[in-house]
Amino acid sequence: MTEVTVICRFCHATCGMVATLKDGRITKLIGDRDNPMYTGYSCIKGRNYHEFHASPDCILKLLRRNASGDFERVISSEALADIAAKTRSILDLYGPRSVAMCGGTFSHFCPAGVMLREAFMDAIGSPMRFSNATIDQPGKPISMALHGKWGAGPQDFAEADVCLLLGANPLVSMWGGIPSFNPAQRLHEARKRGLKLIVIDPRRSETARKADLHLQCLPGQDVPLLAAMLRVIIEEGLYDQAFVEAETDGFAQLRDTVASFTPERVAAVAGVSAEDIVAAARSFARAQRGNATSGTGPSMAPHGVLMDYLVLALNTICGRWVKAGERMPNQGVFFRQFSGVARADKPRSATDFGEALRVRGLTDTAAGLPTAALADEILTPGEGQVRALFVIGGNPLLSWPNQEKPVAHSSRSNYSSLSIRCSQLPLGMRITSSDHASVSSRRRSPLATKASPSMVCRSVTRSPMRSINRR
Numbered sequence: 001m002t003e004v005t006v007i008c009r010f011c012h013a014t015c016g017m018v019a020t021l022k023d024g025r026i027t028k029l030i031g032d033r034d035n036p037m038y039t040g041y042s043c044i045k046g047r048n049y050h051e052f053h054a055s056p057d058c059i060l061k062l063l064r065r066n067a068s069g070d071f072e073r074v075i076s077s078e079a080l081a082d083i084a085a086k087t088r089s090i091l092d093l094y095g096p097r098s099v100a101m102c103g104g105t106f107s108h109f110c111p112a113g114v115m116l117r118e119a120f121m122d123a124i125g126s127p128m129r130f131s132n133a134t135i136d137q138p139g140k141p142i143s144m145a146l147h148g149k150w151g152a153g154p155q156d157f158a159e160a161d162v163c164l165l166l167g168a169n170p171l172v173s174m175w176g177g178i179p180s181f182n183p184a185q186r187l188h189e190a191r192k193r194g195l196k197l198i199v200i201d202p203r204r205s206e207t208a209r210k211a212d213l214h215l216q217c218l219p220g221q222d223v224p225l226l227a228a229m230l231r232v233i234i235e236e237g238l239y240d241q242a243f244v245e246a247e248t249d250g251f252a253q254l255r256d257t258v259a260s261f262t263p264e265r266v267a268a269v270a271g272v273s274a275e276d277i278v279a280a281a282r283s284f285a286r287a288q289r290g291n292a293t294s295g296t297g298p299s300m301a302p303h304g305v306l307m308d309y310l311v312l313a314l315n316t317i318c319g320r321w322v323k324a325g326e327r328m329p330n331q332g333v334f335f336r337q338f339s340g341v342a343r344a345d346k347p348r349s350a351t352d353f354g355e356a357l358r359v360r361g362l363t364d365t366a367a368g369l370p371t372a373a374l375a376d377e378i379l380t381p382g383e384g385q386v387r388a389l390f391v392i393g394g395n396p397l398l399s400w401p402n403q404e405k406p407v408a409h410s411s412r413s414n415y416s417s418l419s420i421r422c423s424q425l426p427l428g429m430r431i432t433s434s435d436h437a438s439v440s441s442r443r444r445s446p447l448a449t450k451a452s453p454s455m456v457c458r459s460v461t462r463s464p465m466r467s468i469n470r471r
C-alpha cells in the first residue's frame with residue numbers, strides 16, 4: 001500500500017487529502033493533516049469519493065445510443081471522430097451559431113476546463129455560450145455590473161472583525177463569506193480574535209447557530225431588511241463618509257430610497273424585531289473591517305438582483321473594500337477576479353448587449369446568455385437554430401427550468417452521455433503556500449509588510465465608483 005497526497009475535486013473547497021492506494025486503486029481517503037491550509041479537514045463526501053469511482057453506476061466508458069435506442073460502448077477515438085465529423089457538418093451547413101456550449105457547476109472544478117471550453121468556442125466562432133450562472137446566481141454579476149466593481153476586491157476575512165452572511169451557510173456549503181478551506185476552523189479562529197458573526201437566514205442553519213446575531217427573517221424579506229439596515233447606518237452617520245465622498249455617487253438617492261424602510265415597519269413584514277435590525281446594522285457598520293456576503297439561494301429568490309445590489313451598497317457605504325496600500329487576498333492564478341488597483345471599474349450595462357437570442361427578445365447579460373432560453377433555441381426551427389449542444393459538468397435534464405423541453409431535445413440525440421474519464425484525483429498536487437498571492441507591488445503598507453507573501457494594492461488617482469447608481 002502506498003499513500004499519496006491529492007486534492008478533492010468534489011466541490012470548490014478542494015481539500016487536501018491523503019489517498020491510500022492498493023493494487024492501483026484508492027482504498028481510503030482522509031484529510032491531509034500536514035496540509036497547512038486544511039490541517040486534516042475533509043467532509044464525508046470527499047472521504048467517500050473513491051466509492052463513487054468504484055460504483056457500478058459510474059459511467060467510465062463512452063456510451064453511444066444505437067439504432068434500437070439502447071446505449072453501447074464506443075471507444076474514445078471512434079466517438080471523438082464521430083462527434084468531430086457531425087460537428088463539422090453542422091458548422092458547414094448551419095454556421096457557428098448552431099453549436100452551443102453549456103457549462104455546469106462541475107465544469108469549474110477543473111482549472112483548465114473553463115479555458116478549454118472557451119478556446120473551443122473561440123475556435124469554431126460560436127457566441128452560444130451558456131452556463132449555470134444565469135440559473136442559480138445571476139444577481140451577482142448583474143448587480144456588480146450595475147453597481148460598479150472595486151478593482152482591489154473586498155476586505156479579507158482573515159482581517160475582519162465582522163462578517164455578515166445573508167442566505168449563506170459556508171460551514172456546510174463551503175462557499176460564501178468564510179474561506180472554504182476548513183471554514184469551521186477559520187470561523188473558530190476569527191471568533192477567538194473577536195469577529196462578530198451576523199447571519200440573515202430564514203433557516204437556523206449550521207452557520208446561523210454560531211452567529212452572534214441571527215436575524216431569522218421570513219423567506220423573501222431580505223430586500224426590506226437590507227434597506228432598513230442601510231437606513232439605520234445612514235441616519236446614524238455610521239457609514240464611511242470619506243469613502244462615500246471620494247469614490248461614489250448617487251448616495252443621496254440611496255438615502256432617499258431607503259428612508260421609508262424604518263426598522264419598525266420592516267420588522268412587521270420580515271418577522272424579526274426592530275431591535276435586532278438596528279443591532280445588526282450598528283454591529284456591521286461600527287466594525288473596522290469585514291464585509292457582507294450573500295449566498296446562492298437568495299439569488300434565486302424574487303428580487304435576487306436587488307438583494308445582491310443592496311449587499312454591495314452595504315459594503316460600499318461602509319467602505320469595506322481593500323484600499324490603496326492594503327494587503328489583497330488571493331486573486332487567483334488562472335482567472336484574476338480583480339484588477340488589483342484600488343479604484344472602481346465604472347458601472348456597465350448588465351443586459352441588452354451581445355448575441356441576441358431568437359426567443360423572447362433575450363440578449364446576452366453580465367451573467368451570460370440566459371440558459372433558461374436554450375431549450376427554446378434548440379427546439380425552435382429556423383435560421384440560427386442550435387443543432388449541437390456540448391454539456392460539460394452539468395445536468396440540463398435536472399437543472400434547467402422547464403425540464404420537459406430538454407427532455408424533448410435529448411430524446412432526439414444520438415449521444416446521451418459523453419464521459420471522457422480523467423483522473424478526478426490528480427495525484428501529487430498540493431497546496432503548500434499561504435492563501436495570499438505573491439506579486440510585485442509599488443509600495444507596502446505596514447500591514448502588508450507583516451503579511452508575507454502578499455499582494456499590495458496600488459495607489460491610484462481618485463476615481464468615482466458610482467456605486468449607488470441611478471438605475
Ligand code: SF4
Nearest residue numbers: 008010014015043046
Ligand atoms: S469539502 Fe468535502 S467534497 Fe468539498 S473538497 Fe473538501 S472533502 Fe471534497
